[in-house]
Amino acid sequence: MEDTFWIFLLVLMMILGLGLFCAGIFTVYFGSGKSRGIGAGLLVGGIVLGVLVFLMDYMNLFIPADLFLWDSVIYPGLIFLGAAVVGGLGAVGLFLLAIMKS
Numbered sequence: 001m002e003d004t005f006w007i008f009l010l011v012l013m014m015i016l017g018l019g020l021f022c023a024g025i026f027t028v029y030f031g032s033g034k035s036r037g038i039g040a041g042l043l044v045g046g047i048v049l050g051v052l053v054f055l056m057d058y059m060n061l062f063i064p065a066d067l068f069l070w071d072s073v074i075y076p077g078l079i080f081l082g083a084a085v086v087g088g089l090g091a092v093g094l095f096l097l098a099i100m101k102s
Contacts, residue, residue: 024044034053
């Protein structure tokens with residue numbers, strides 16, 4: 001049961017970090033004025049969470065030493081997140097293409 005908590009926490013942090021990172025890039029690029037500063041904060045927050053997940057798993061900080069999750073959680077999670085991002089961007093691209101052509 002304790003392992004499930006750590007798996008949940010690491011996956012939650014990975015998804016939150018990726019979301020903050022993507023939102024930060026989007027806001028910095030398209031924003032102006034104060035919103036660019038907010039986007040930079042989101043970007044830094046996503047990077048910090050990504051580094052924290054790396055430290056928690058790879059260096060066994062904060063989690064039990066016998067629970068090494070790279071092969072069972074982190075790597076597959078990154079693959080799934082990458083596939084979700086590519087699929088989502090593809091869907092948005094097709095949507096925009098369809099809207100712009102009509």
